[in-house]
Amino acid sequence: MDSDTELAPAVRSILEAARARSGGEGVVDVDARSLPDALAAAEADGRVPVIAEVKPTSPTAAGTRADDPVELAQAMVAGGAAAISVLTEPTHFDGSPEALTRVREAVDVPVLRKDFVLEEDGMDVVEADLLLLIARFVDDLEGLVAAARERGFQPLVEVHDRAELEWAIDAGAEIVGVNNRDLARLKVELETFESVAPEVPDDVTLIAESGISSPADVRRMREAGADALLVGSAIMDHGTGDSDVTENTRRLTRAEPTAGDST
Numbered sequence: 001m002d003s004d005t006e007l008a009p010a011v012r013s014i015l016e017a018a019r020a021r022s023g024g025e026g027v028v029d030v031d032a033r034s035l036p037d038a039l040a041a042a043e044a045d046g047r048v049p050v051i052a053e054v055k056p057t058s059p060t061a062a063g064t065r066a067d068d069p070v071e072l073a074q075a076m077v078a079g080g081a082a083a084i085s086v087l088t089e090p091t092h093f094d095g096s097p098e099a100l101t102r103v104r105e106a107v108d109v110p111v112l113r114k115d116f117v118l119e120e121d122g123m124d125v126v127e128a129d130l131l132l133l134i135a136r137f138v139d140d141l142e143g144l145v146a147a148a149r150e151r152g153f154q155p156l157v158e159v160h161d162r163a164e165l166e167w168a169i170d171a172g173a174e175i176v177g178v179n180n181r182d183l184a185r186l187k188v189e190l191e192t193f194e195s196v197a198p199e200v201p202d203d204v205t206l207i208a209e210s211g212i213s214s215p216a217d218v219r220r221m222r223e224a225g226a227d228a229l230l231v232g233s234a235i236m237d238h239g240t241g242d243s244d245v246t247e248n249t250r251r252l253t254r255a256e257p258t259a260g261d262s263t
């Protein structure tokens with residue numbers, strides 16, 4: 001794991017808070033909904049596979065969107081989302097494990113737990129279909145991938161560069177997210193995905209994460225090899241706080257590869 005001193009202050013603070021939170025009681029046992037199946041179903045239906053994120057706020061968000069997480073998730077599914085991501089981090093993203101549980105009960109697509117899980121006991125806080133593991137923040141990635149699978153989770157291993165991709169593949173990751181947001185500087189560059197994607201083995205489910213805000217961005221990430229896109233801010237629209245989440249999602253799930261369109 002990188003030294004904390006190399007990270008943006010907000011990310012250092014997120015990691016400190018994650019270390020201070022207690023893990024779950026007992027060991028969860030999940031009967032997970034398959035992400036690859038959900039992505040294939042979206043493709044078959046003519047939708048771009050989008051994992052839409054319930055993200056009330058974040059250190060870089062323009063504001064907070066306090067709508068009910070279930071209503072947000074249902075609106076995202078109505079807009080064609082293939083899966084839902086729910087932030088469960090409480091202190092910097094206003095998320096909660098309870099919100100994830102309620103969302104998972106209310107929708108029938110796979111639900112990703114988006115949090116900063118650093119140790120095995122942090123997995124046992126709540127059931128989800130997918131669990132995020134951020135390669136740069138964990139010491140024993142292979143052990144955590146195995147521990148997540150033992151509980152029934154599909155681990156989504158997040159990387160930011162080619163070295164981290166190699167760790168992820170060596171750890172046995174089958175679902176990899178390339179985060180366009182550099183968690184050291186909090187800068188977002190879509191080139192990140194384009195530089196890492198060519199190195200990803202064909203049998204890995206590849207997700208482009210962060211900074212995707214327009215149909216043109218969707219097409220750009222798809223052309224670079226994304227099987228799915230993880231989108232939070234552009235759908236939540238923290239700035240106005242009241243735009244139509246279904247329409248925001250539909251705009252991305254219906255992005256067609258039309259040459260020359262720059263909307």
Ligand SMILES: O=C(O)c1ccccc1NCC(=O)[C@H](O)[C@H](O)COP(=O)(O)O
Pocket residue numbers: 010011014053055058059060061179181183186209210211212230231232233234
């Ligand atoms: O989103 C942030 O501000 C953030 C800050 C510090 C650490 C992580 C952060 N985001 C986590 C994510 O990976 C995103 O929520 C996710 O990829 C969606 O990104 P976006 O579509 O850009 O909201």
